Amino acid sequence: MTVATRILSGFDVAHRIDGSLSGAVVEATPEWAEVHAERLPEVARFLHDDPELDFHYLTSLTGVHRLDHFEVAYHLQSIAKNQLGVLKAKSWNVEEPQLPSVVPVWRGALLQEREAFDLLGIRFQGHPDLRRMFLWEGFPGHPLRKDWLGMPGDRMSGLQGFPGEPGFDNQGRG
Amino acid sequence: MDDTGSVVAFWALAVLTVGSALGAAAVRDLVRSVVCLVATFVGVAGFFVLLSADFLAVAQVLIYAGAISVLMVFAIMLTPRAERNNAETFFRWPALAIALSLLGTIAAVALTTDWATTGQGFEETASVIGNALLSTYVLPFEIASVLLLAAMVGAILLVQED
């Protein structure tokens, strides 16, 4: 009786995007489809308006610091068709990562992009009100970056192992 | 006005009324000025009580201390930048001149009028005033109400947008 949300594979989403906007997709995996950052606005608009994908609802927007690049994951939901897809976009500028804002398409990104800007320093171009949210203006750096307050020996945050394991030295991962 | 109580009350009220009236004119803060004005009104109401005009006294408090001062308070609140310390303005001397001439007029009238006293004590004045307003003075009374109506319509027209 009950139907679970259909998780669209990245290939399906990528295929659909490619059909209309050729060249926008960078990579597709079973889990997500990655698009070119500069083509993000038109892809977003397409995904929003496409009758088959019907992604009217932006569930979640997450920024991730991947050391050599920043990526933003968009979890997109279709309410009428009950399907979920994941879109990703990357910025390779490590110092000043920039991505186009999707607020014009999904207003729900308003606070989530502000959050990503605040904690990761991703600048969303076209965001109407990009300010810090949780931290105050003038806070040094963006704390969710792995290299925030660079620890000695270029160590980064995160556990290296569990206590009792060989090689456990209670230091950050490098 | 002969017994000690009345005399004491008269002077106390006189000090309150004149003092707060001066305050209302001299104080720079607008809200304080209004508060002084309210005190003046209350003092005047006290005079009415001394004159056995209890209806007038209560009406004075109700209308002047209650309504008129509220109107002024509204005016202050609606005025942008109603600052606490108002600078002196150009109107200082003209205002003084007008006030003095008004004082002169009132004083002249008060001195030249032959005040008739009934000689009776305390009595209910409300019904007397009511009867007078709706018989002898019905025309001025109605004219006053028409005037108020006109003012009301005018106010509505003035604040109406577009």
Place this chain on the structure above:
Amino acid sequence: MQTEPLIVNIGPQHPSTHGVFRLKLSLDGERILDADMVVGYLHRSMEKLAEERSYTQNIPFTDRTDYLAAMTGNLAYCLAVEKLLGVEPPPRAQWLRVIMAELQRIASHAMAIGTFINDCGAWQTPLMYMFREREKILDLFEMACGARLTTNYMRIGGVSRDIPAEFMPRATALVKELPDRIREYEGMGLGNEIVVARARGIGVLTAEQAINSSVTGPMLRGSGVAWDIRKADPYAAYDKVQFDIPVGTAGDCYDRFLVRLEELRQSTRILEQALEALPEGPVNLDLPLAIRPPVGESYGRIESPRGELGFYIISDGGPSPYRFHIRAPSLINLTSLKEMSVGLTVADAIVVLGSVDIVVGELDR
């Protein structure tokens, strides 16, 4: 006439902000020209802290995000990690999760309804009635896990311990008396002309705006969108219970309030079935505390009392999450705060804020 807007800060310390939250209103008299919010007073950088701790150690954090619904916070996180590990908890654990989540929903909604009527200006009375039932639910939680507020009950692969023997009779008795209580609440709210007058037509969010602004939970349903993760993407044992989605039509504060009231009833319905269906068996997979999930990412989401609570977890194969992101419904529901409150009066803004039902712990994390 030229006037200057009056800027009024509602909060950070204010009776109606339900925590440390600041609403900055520009007023023309009593009318709102602009509304802005300032958050972060309760920011504890949970997402950063979680990157420093093992997967199991992160469970207590999820109590402290939405401290009025700790059980659902636990559940969402455990769900995300289980997806990452590819494990499925035993059936008894699944049903216990449903029971706890629904009890938590009733407790949380009771608070929301009580504070909402409080924000409409009632003098604490509805809140006190709501506390009566909430207290009993918290007692049940204490029985199950020893804590009332920060339960820390769910575990990756099940729940921390089985419920004691006294739990079932107490829970059954509570579920039996709940319909009467809910009728009482409805009498307090639905039949109250002042609540209707204060909340009807206030803070309207159309279905389209609601979807586009990513609002969730009772707000989305209040705007007439039949969307509930429990039904759309069933987790735990929700695919085995019967319930309906209450949906408003007008998208105003009153409809959100109606939806919450009706959800109390639906939760009772689910509880009846779940208490009936609770199977015997183990309550935990007994996974080791030290987990190293495979490289990958997962998005686990549930319907918390405030809406879609999601945990997006990226694993790099190490002992702690590489990225731990909370999709906080309290925060995202505020996206449309400005649209909802501009043009209304100060008193209405409080009602709108009350109808959003924020929890600052989750808002700021």
Place this chain on the structure above:
Amino acid sequence: MEHLLAEWYDIRDLGNAVGHFLTWVDDRGGPSWLPYFVSGIIGVVAILLWAVLSQLGFVWIERRLIGRIQVRLGPNRVGPFGLLQPLADALKVLTKEMITPANVDRLLFWGAPAVVVMPALVVFAVLPFGEHMQLTDLSVGLLFVIAVGSVNSLIVFTAGWSSSNKYSLLGAMRTIAMLISYELIQVLALLAVAVYTNTMRMGGVVAWQDHYNVWLIFLQPLPVFAYALAGAVEINRTPTDIAEAESEIVAGYHTEYGGIRWGMFQVAEYIAGFAIAAIVATVYLGGWTLFGLEEWVPGWLIFLGKVYTYFFLFIWLRGTLPRLRIDQLMGFAWKYLLPLMLVNILVSGFEVLIWQEKDLSAGVVLPIFAIVNAGLTVAMMVGWARVMGHTGSIGEPRRAQLISDVGGVYYEPLPGGRA
């Protein structure tokens, strides 16, 4: 026997006792003003004492009662049944620090709480607590109580304005706005009473009700309602505590006050509440009379019974109802109550005119008027509400729709597009 009866009369009517005392003072000789002076002092002290004691009592009653309404216990730790709680509260308030914020207008900030109790107390001067138990039977008593009430609101405004706080300022603005609206309603309500009783003396109003053996509440149902509402607005209690709406503007005009200054506002609010209750009891509920029972029961006890019963209503409302929005309350005054009150005055005048012109007997005419007025009140209230667009109850229990499938959209805008 004779002696005992005299003593009973003294207890029954404390005014007589005072009268005897004054005669005794007069008999000793001394200046002519001395008895007046002594009676004034006795009256003032008695009223003050009564007000303070009643307040202490009612603080306890209110807290226990609200506790009862809110399914909790209420104060029960200080003294038996928490009876000493008001004293503890008073002590706490007295010993707290009085904070004066930096930017306030000090003179007005300090002055407002100092005088705020005065208007509420002065009202009692014209109210008869029993036969001969009235400080002064002012010939314009009905107007006097309204005039004094308006002064009260001005003091509240001064407090709010001088605090230099935006919440206080909003509270002050609201106070003033509501003062204007509801003072008018009060005047119109009491005006209808004056039309009926042909006097504005409080004593005269009570005597009229006693003489015709009818309470004015039966003849004037609409003004009673209007006056009760206006009174509730004036004393800032829920559902009309808009000027100090806790959930919106923290505490309104007294946000910045602490310690005994805040205490003065609370005292003033309470005493003003008693004043409103006393006015309603006097004007509409027959004052110290109770259909002849005042021969056997002390009149002041009857009066206090009525006052306290009415005050209980305030507590009940406070424990039950949410707050209205200011524009709703103002709209109710101007669009709804005002026209009805004007019609009511016309009707009252017409009735009195018929009664006097035709020289009808009161026993026949008053029951008819009572029925006519009650019917008219209901008809007018319902009819005017319909004209204003409220057809039936707006609170008919609507429920959320129950949907069993996800994904659908059931949004429909509200009819009339209220937003």
